[in-house]
Amino acid sequence: MDENVIEQPTSQSETIKKFLCSMTGCFNYEITKFDCSLCEKNYCMKHRISEEHCCVGLKRNDPTTSKTSVFPTKSETAKPIEEKSTKFVRKLDPTAQARADKIAIMKAKSKNPQKIPPDEMLVIFIWVSLEERVPFLVSKLWSVGKVADVIISQNRVKKPAKLTKMRLKLYNVSNSEVPLTLSDTIDQVANEREIFAKWEDA
Numbered sequence: 001m002d003e004n005v006i007e008q009p010t011s012q013s014e015t016i017k018k019f020l021c022s023m024t025g026c027f028n029y030e031i032t033k034f035d036c037s038l039c040e041k042n043y044c045m046k047h048r049i050s051e052e053h054c055c056v057g058l059k060r061n062d063p064t065t066s067k068t069s070v071f072p073t074k075s076e077t078a079k080p081i082e083e084k085s086t087k088f089v090r091k092l093d094p095t096a097q098a099r100a101d102k103i104a105i106m107k108a109k110s111k112n113p114q115k116i117p118p119d120e121m122l123v124i125f126i127w128v129s130l131e132e133r134v135p136f137l138v139s140k141l142w143s144v145g146k147v148a149d150v151i152i153s154q155n156r157v158k159k160p161a162k163l164t165k166m167r168l169k170l171y172n173v174s175n176s177e178v179p180l181t182l183s184d185t186i187d188q189v190a191n192e193r194e195i196f197a198k199w200e201d202a
Contacts, residue, residue, distance in 0.1 A: 021044035021047055022041040024194075025098075025192060025193045025194055027098075028044035029044065030044055038056075039056055088173065089130055089131045101125070104123070104135040114139070120140050122190075124138060125195070140185065140186065140187035141187070143182060144181060144185075145182035147186050148169075148197070157197045165201070167199070167201075168199055172191060172194070173196050174191075
């Protein structure tokens with residue numbers, strides 16, 4: 001059976017299939033299967049557009065072609081995509097990474113050292129280097145600045161031994177050139193539930 005399919009019995013004679021999203025870090029599912037026409041993987045409503053799940057098939061196509069959706073849509077002209085992502089080393093394939101992430105999320109929520117209310121819990125994964133990615137439990141209501149302060153207090157990202165004044169900045173993994181705004185809430189800006197943290201000159 002497909003690892004991305006969950007069968008949920010509703011009666012003795014009927015079973016509903018739930019199709020998990022193939023996007024790394026996403027745990028949404030749909031009762032209807034939506035395959036990307038380029039990479040042929042299944043995605044949820046949020047990640048059904050090829051650009052939204054960073055489809056590998058886009059590299060084989062002209063960047064000026066329109067967005068590809070698993071839904072039939074009218075053709076539309078898309079602007080060329082400027083790639084600004086940092087190259088992170090992912091050691092697991094997407095399926096194995098999704099399973100590992102689920103376990104990590106459960107462990108992080110069970111510890112909860114900050115005593116965050118259950119309805120506010122949000123687990124994000126922080127790249128503390130280009131090769132190391134760790135789960136981090138935060139509140140959906142925390143600002144980016146507070147998340148950075150808690151990361152510093154827990155010594156999650158090693159500070160370089162420099163004499164100049166340094167500041168920890170947070171970035172979405174898809175854009176490592178523009179830091180997240182400190183006053184924004186983390187739930188608003190951590191779109192991919194993955195963040196790259198690095199020390200930079202203030």
